[in-house]
Amino acid sequence: MSDGLPLTEVASRTGLAERAIAWRNGGLLRRDAFLHQVARWQAALAAQSGQRVAIYFEDPFDFAAALYGAWYAGKTPYLPGDAQPATVERLRAMVDILAGDLPGAISLTSAVAAQPNQPLDPVNTRLVMFTSGSSGEPTALEKKLAQLDDEIHTQHEAFGRHWARHPDLSIYSTVTHQHIYGLLFFVLWPLSAGRPFVTRRITYIEEMIGRPNPTPALLVASPAHLKRLPDPSGPTPTHRHIEAILSSGGPLPPEAALHTAASLGVAPIEIFGSSETGGIAWRQRTIHGDRWQPLPLVEWRIDDGLLAVRSPYLPSADWWLTADRVRADREGSFVLLGRADRxxxxxxxxxxxxxxxxxxxxxxxxxxxxxxxxxxxxxxxxxxxxxxxxxxxxxxxxxxxxxxxxxxxxxxxxxxxxxxxxxxxxxVSALPLNAQGKTTEASLIALFDADMPPVQWIERGTTHALAELSVEAGERAFDGHFPEAAILPGVVQVDWAIRCARDCFELAAPVRSLEILKFQHPVLPGTRLHLELQLRPATEVVTFRITSSVGAHASGRVLFKAFDV
Amino acid sequence: MSTLEQEIKEIIIASLALEDVVPDDIDAAAPLFGDGLGLDSIDALELGIALQKRYGVTMGADAEVTRQYFASVNALAGFVAAQRTR
Known part of the structure; x- marks a missing residue:
């Protein structure tokens, strides 16, 4: 990364006012705008008592500015993985200040002149993030800025040099920057490399099609998204501009890797690691097959059949034992054999x-x-x-x-x-996945509580969300409503929309009224429903639309309390 | 079928949280454990507690006798009818 900045100097190095930071709504946000926003957050947070600040933003530009602002204000940022009511509840017990798209968040200082900053201390500048909770409750992990800096630089050395050479590269992401993988590749690497990220997270890869004047792109994706790619329709101009695809956060099945290569023209670079260990190894299915290539500076060995690693990205110099069974392969590579027994x-x-x-x-x-x-x-x-x-x-x-x-x-x-x-x-027709593409223990337990199919969140924001629900023939909601035909009752569809909206937007108020309800096509067993939810900002009014490949099924508006329009 | 047998079937389903099973699915003469309904030793404990609450019957310490009571819904109904205190 010849023109790369250390993460310690992203907001301190002078003379890079024109450097691109982010694309937002088709406009380019440059480093002078970024530094101004950092200064505002620094002022707002410095005025608060308490050391620990939770930072959660939908928008990665605002997130990055608040993150650096918090560091310069001498605070320790805590990054929750989502803004679920239960998450926010746990978080309140851990932090002193909330910032961003969280209930009870502080407001931003209106305007303040950007001051020249010193480089951040690589060891004493830290943040706290959380594991994804695939095997229980999320746990808090502290990361030093030096660890994060090491990670993006060595991963870049290992597999990033060819795509990073494009000066006009943009970064697109399907994953949130609130987790380690998105933080590293959607926000920190772009900030360091001076390559802008596109602030709106993409829900469907197809959204990249039809970009005006497509420039070379890096796609930071989850396996869940790559598994859902449409069939190859032949290369399009957009696809030719996807220089590289990263996949992390869970295993990418071999078929999905090859399907992605056929659809988008490049085989995904898969990264294996975890929040605790950081990156461990990488591979590209078309070149390496099953064999994982250890990242630079990562040592590994086999302890009792399980993979153990040691690297500068770990909190200490000790060996870290993973729960993955492993065997050695040629030239220092390894093959994973599945998780250790629970x-x-x-x-x-x-x-x-x-x-x-x-x-x-x-x-x-x-x-x-x-x-x-x-x-x-x-x-x-x-x-x-x-x-x-x-x-x-x-x-x-x-x-x-x-x-x-x-x-x-x-x-x-x-x-x-x-x-x-x-x-x-x-x-179920598919295991429940969260927005990071993980099947959490909590989502499995929820299947035994609710008479609703598992909700696969494709996008889960503070005002907009998209979920997929597969309606099985065995779904209990079909029982007893229409004896002659299995048709999902409209009242059930509305109920599911309300439950998803409550869950997603933290709406506790009772439902006051339903408006402009429309039921179009009946929902038959075996339908994969898309539920789109839109919360009107600053209200408790949610619009929902239920569609599938058949077309529109239902739509309407839910008012969660009496509201003066 | 006697109401007691019907009631015991309902207690079995409710206390063991059996899903997708209705009283008519349970053959009153068939073994509850092992090959029949497939109940196990934890279920026996659970069911024992439920029957005690409902009928005030206590299972003896003698495992062999208890096993006979739990042989089928019919056997349980006989045991409850003879021993019930409420």
């Missing part, structure tokens, strides 16, 4: 939930399975969320849920203790 104790018996999952997926009826425990009465009980295969779906439709589950329990009975046989089952 063991729980039920009635003093050790039960491997991973072994139950593996056995389930060996069944021709099952494509994917997640097994968890639920508290029930006197003990824990095992529950399973399964994605039936094509054959499984047919058998489920023919047999019904009870006999289908009995078949699966019988399949497991050879290798699983009787008390560990799953007692409760959910059948």
């Amino acid at each position: 063991i729980v104790k039920i009635e003093e018996k050790r039960v491997s939930l991973s072994a139950i999952e593996r056995r389930l997926t060996e069944s021709p009826l099952i494509a994917e399975a997640r097994v968890l425990t639920l508290a029930a009465g006197v003990s824990l009980r095992v529950a399973a969320v399964v994605v039936p295969s094509e054959a499984g779906r047919e058998q489920l439709a023919a047999q019904g849920r009870r006999r289908f589950n009995e078949t699966l329990r019988a399949w497991l009975a050879d290798s699983v203790e009787r008390i560990a046989l799953p007692r409760r089952w959910r059948h």
